[in-house]
Amino acid sequence: MELAELVARRPFPAAGLLLGLTRRCPLSCAHCSTGSDLFTREEPDGAQLERFVGSFSTENRPDVVMLTGGEPLLLPVLTERLSTLARRAGSRTALLSGMFFARSRSTRSGSAQSGSAQSGSARSGTRRGRRGGAIPPAILRAIRSVDHFSASLDAHHEREVPRADVFRALHRIRDEGVAVSFHLTGTGASDPYLADITRAVEREFDGRVPCLVNEVRPFGRAASWARPARTGPDPAAASPCxxxxxxxxxxxxxxxxxxxxxxxxxxxxxxxxxxxxxxxxxxxxxxxxxxxxxxxxxxxxxxxxxxxxxxxxxxxxxxxxxxxxxxxxxxxxxxxxxxxxxxxxxxxxxxxxxxxxxREGAQGVVRRHGCAAYAPLVVTGGPPLPETEGRDVR
Ligand code: SF4
Ligand code: SF4
Structure with a gap:
């Protein structure tokens, strides 16, 4: 299942289900609005989750189940079970990860760089080293069980897991035949970080990996597919949520x-x-x-x-x-x-x-609820990005 297919279902009530598997996360992103860390114990009961997803039937089920957190891959066995149950009823699953498992040893020992400062090394080093950075077997099994895998990436995440490590892991996951995408977040259309990271993704993956680009807002990852409308000066005017x-x-x-x-x-x-x-x-x-x-x-x-x-x-x-x-x-x-x-x-x-x-498909959804300037990237094979430094998105 490609990203555009998933996003295009977003306007339809109950076409999808968002499951927060755990609030725990091994990373400590500065902007984390779920307040996740490794010690938070809040998470739904696994048996109840299985029973709930097991209640889907072929006639009555969500089209898409989005597995989020915290970090859902801290629970790889549960992830695999839920994906299997959902698929049995005909639902497809997508998983959004902060990519903690992709961190190379050198990064864990404190050599992480942030933002565009590391983009050169990411471009030159990832393809050469794509066989490195093995994914732990239980996590790889969980990833194989989903229909779509999304990696979160933004300036805060890059301080936790370098871009080169994330790219290397995404190559590995694509090699498994799983459809992948990036969830990118920045401050808006003119954010140089977004210009840099979208160009880096395009070059690294030859334009074959779509990106959902959002603007920073005070909501957590469960909300990353949409945001509420802002009200205008006339409170009586319709402004759907x-x-x-x-x-x-x-x-x-x-x-x-x-x-x-x-x-x-x-x-x-x-x-x-x-x-x-x-x-x-x-x-x-x-x-x-x-x-x-x-x-x-x-x-x-x-x-x-x-x-x-x-x-x-x-x-x-x-x-x-x-x-x-x-x-x-x-x-x-x-x-x-x-x-x-x-x-x-x-x-x-x-x-x-x-x-x-x-009506305008996935691109229309992103134009209204994400970062409109980057809406074409939600579709694989979108228009190539300009080769000039700093993408003009005004
Ligand atoms: S990866 Fe996501 S859940 Fe984990 S700390 Fe960062 S923002 Fe929070
Ligand atoms: S208006 Fe706000 S609180 Fe109400 S459903 Fe929409 S996002 Fe939730």
């Missing part, structure tokens, strides 16, 4: 309708964003709640600000997401949502918005 499409399994096993890390971490979960718990609910139940809730349909089609302004009790204040979280207690907004988005008409409204969101 794309983060309410794919259910998210949080680190305590609770299932939320939203992948904003702030919301995923807070307890109690606002009632309208609470889809249940993997300990007691199966996929069909969670999917039904995600698809049939009139409030969630309204979030996906017009957004929380419009819903609150048009039908709410008037008490809502604060940011886009704060306003959304407050909707859990707003009976007037729930009644308004039911009137507009209940029943078959609401289902059609939801589907129409998803189809509209997917």
């Amino acid at each position: 794309s983060m309410a499409a794919w259910p998210v399994v949080a680190f305590d096993g609770r299932v939320l309708a939203c992948c904003n890390q702030d919301t995923v971490d807070r307890r109690p979960v606002p009632a309208h964003l609470d889809l249940g718990h993997i300990g007691v609910d199966d996929w069909a139940t969670v999917r039904g709640r995600a698809l049939e809730s009139p409030v969630l349909r309204m979030l996906r089609t017009v957004g929380p600000t419009h819903l609150a302004a048009r039908y709410g009790s008037g008490a809502g204040t604060g940011s886009y997401c704060e306003g959304c979280r407050a909707l859990g207690d707003d009976e007037a907004a729930a009644a308004g949502a039911l009137a507009v988005a209940g029943g078959a008409a609401g289902a059609l409204l939801d589907l129409t918005a998803a189809v509209r969101g997917s």
Whole structure:
């Protein structure tokens, strides 16, 4: 499964499922919004995860299961089991890793460099040395079991795992026949880091490895496929939330309708964003709640600000997401949502918005929710990057 196929499913409610396997991670990236480290114990119960994924059927399953963390490859056996269970029902799995296992010995002993300073050595050294840096067998088995493998890379990650090591491991994984991609993050279209890393990836892999390029924002890796819309000056204007499409399994096993890390971490979960718990609910139940809730349909089609302004009790204040979280207690907004988005008409409204969101395919999704200037890179074989120093993306 290629990256573009996966991203193109993002606008469709319950077409995907985000599973946070663990909050643990051996790396210490400065920007880590999941607050991950090696000692954090928070993670869902493995047996409950297996039971939940085992409840998929060929008729009722997500198309894509995204395995994230923390670092999901700290649990390679569980990763392999979940991928196997998902595949049995016809779902495909994608895994996002911080690439801790790719670190060479010299790096572990403290020779890591950061950012573009090391790009020269990455370009000249990786292909020659691609047979080095063996991947531990259990991790390699887990990687072989997924349908897509994504490596996170940005300036913070490069201080933890050098680019050359990541490139070497990606070559190894491609050699196994697994589709791969990069998740790249920078400060925006004019970020020189993004210009440098995208050019380096293009040269290293001859333009055959796609990249999903995002802008830094205050959300965790579970949210890396989308971000909430920003509200404009008119609060009554529709501003749909794309983060309410794919259910998210949080680190305590609770299932939320939203992948904003702030919301995923807070307890109690606002009632309208609470889809249940993997300990007691199966996929069909969670999917039904995600698809049939009139409030969630309204979030996906017009957004929380419009819903609150048009039908709410008037008490809502604060940011886009704060306003959304407050909707859990707003009976007037729930009644308004039911009137507009209940029943078959609401289902059609939801589907129409998803189809509209997917009209320009994966590139359209990235243009709206990622770094638009780099949207073509989500498709393998996108246009070659200019050979000049510093890509002009204005
Ligand atoms: S690799 Fe990801 S999860 Fe791990 S510390 Fe870095 S940002 Fe956090
Ligand atoms: S809190 Fe609401 S508006 Fe914010 S990302 Fe989640 S679903 Fe969207």
